[in-house]
Amino acid sequence: MVAARLRLTRTQRRTITFYLFISPWLLGFILLTIIPLIVGFLISLTNYEGLSVINLHFVGTDNYVRAFNSDADARFSLGRTLMWGVYNLPAWLILSFVMALILNQNIKGHGFFRTLYYLTSVVPIVAAITAWKVILDKNFGWLNGFLSIFRPGTAIGWLSDYALQGMTMIAVWTGLGAGMVIFLAGLQNIPDELVEAARIDGANSWQVFRYVTLPLMTPIIFLQLILGLIGVFRQLDLPLVLTQVGLARGAVPPRQIYLYMMHVYRQIFISNRWGYAFSLIWLLFIGVAILTLVVFYTEKYWVYTERPEEGS
């Protein structure tokens, strides 16, 4: 055994060491991602209902056909998810970037404010939503109570009539800190000499931002965009917690925030259509993968990268 080990070349030993180091992650990835994906795909080809396998049947692509042909709610929830993305993603990206720009200034107490704004991301989502519900409730919420001082009887349904906008507000508020920190890290990596050079060349603040800061931040924006995009399609906890006391009592979210993952959740936990739900998840997986590839394709048109020049 020792002799065999001695016969290994340095490269071989390094290779083995490399694989030993990554093996915990690799094992986890295979066991917790790859295998569930495969099992999920197999289940999506069956009528599995989550309780019994006695009458489990292979149904081929029936579940996938159903998603396209006869499930209006699946299409509706996809539409709502896209709308959620339209509202949430730009708002979150822009606001957290602007916040990072502000807190990147050398102002007094900037450390305190950075911590303060990041706190929104530390608050547990359930607690945050509960607090927001107290503020935004239609009849007894603080906001409508305040507005009723000026217009008695004001009852704006922030979480029902304007559920999508209300949820966006909560999501941006809770996600602002995390987004800001990443942008801030990016901003602090911009070399001072580039900004100073631009200043010497006569650039004003807007021009420094437009021609120096923004281009150098595009890799971070790209990363945030990809992560945010995936997050949009995976969103479940916000509508779930906003939905009264949860689905256990048969509660349903307002139609405006009936997102795709809510529809999937409903198929599994309300309707026991596990096979069908897995087909919806796989369709989502494929859709998000395609969308991500499209965004990656656009990278070369707008993301600044420092690549070695040819021939160098």
Place this chain on the structure above:
Amino acid sequence: MSTKKISRRNFIKLAGTVAGGAVLAGCAKTAVETPVATQAAVATQKPIQTQAPTKGPQGNVVVFHDVKELTPEMITQFESEHPGITIEFIDRTEPARLNAMIAAGTPPDLIRVQAPAIPGYLARGLIKDLTPYFEASSVLKLDDLMPANNYYKAESPTKIGTGKIYGMVKDFSPDFTVFAYKKAFEDAGLPTPDPSKTPTYAELAELAKSVAKIEGDRVLMWGYGYEDGWIDRIWMNALAELGQSLYSDDFSKVIISGNDETRKLAQYYYDLAKENLAVNPVNPSPNGWAGGDFTAGILAMMQYGFWFSAMAETDATRGQVVMLPAPTWAGQRRDPTMTATGMVMAEKSQNPDAAWIVFEWFNGEQPALDRAASGWGVPGLKSMLELVPQETDFQKQCFEALKNELALETPPLQFNPYLGETEFTNSWKTQLEQALRGTITFDQMLTNIENDVNTAIADNKAVIEG
């Protein structure tokens, strides 16, 4: 050696079962009976258990239940009183784990359920006939069982109420009684409804209109509350007054638009929502549920069972609550329980004899006595009824009202074995919101609910019947 070829269908079934089972089993703890030696080792932590008993059922019993109803302290107490039997607790907030365990063939031995789930479990062959255990028990005597336990008796999935016994209620309530908040009536200049008179649903709606307080668009006092997660059960009971059912005889269809009485019921609840007399999807409860609105003093009437008396009086409502009889829809007094929360044993229980010991203890011994004395429901055994608290005036009034409701001995509602517990209400709320917003008509709402529910029935029926 057999040369029989496996069909594609069987291969997929086998592969799916093996793969699914393997993965799902990973989520589930294996409910293998613990050897006595292991029990003895565990028992060394407690002086009383230094020697493993040699008689009686022993081993590990996996219980899927509510942590507030089966607490760690209770489990410790049980284990000290029953050396050789351990309880492995799984919180019911993990329904996916329950599903995984059932699918993997290692279900919990004892499962907390509500009555609407019983027909579906029976249809899938998931629960064990406990008749022999009941017949032999000196703790849970058949003639001591409250009629609400009939939800756990069945001749078939579509015939509940008589036959073999598959479980029993932990406690229950006749669920259609109404709690009235006196102050809301006083503020509206109205007398509080007389608890000795049975109201009709129509009268309650009129009262709700009179007592509700709406300022501009804001609702400051809701008129009437009901558990909208149980809307189908409420309709089923109202229809039963007329000898009608929400479903076809074979439970393969829900009948809404084709039955004038069901349409009237839908209209009744639609109007309550439209007029903002009851919380609804467009104007949701500020407290997450109507019961919370009542205890906050912003709801005049709440339709809940006797169990609600344990929490109806809060700082906001103390001394201001009265319990009314269940209203009638068509003049026929009925007041069944519609949840009948209880316990069943899995057909594939790994350790049924030990599980029965736990079952008996939980439903007929100290935990049952404690529950009865807590006032959070009517005990499942007649012999424990008098333990229900009757100290305060409110408790005495509620107990008197309760006795009148129990005297009705309303037979159980027959739930649909092909329908999930909240499938109907999910569709109702989804469609109701759209109807209230005017994106669909009332008739379209009914049609959509029928379509949703019938699709779900067809899906489940296909799975159950193969």
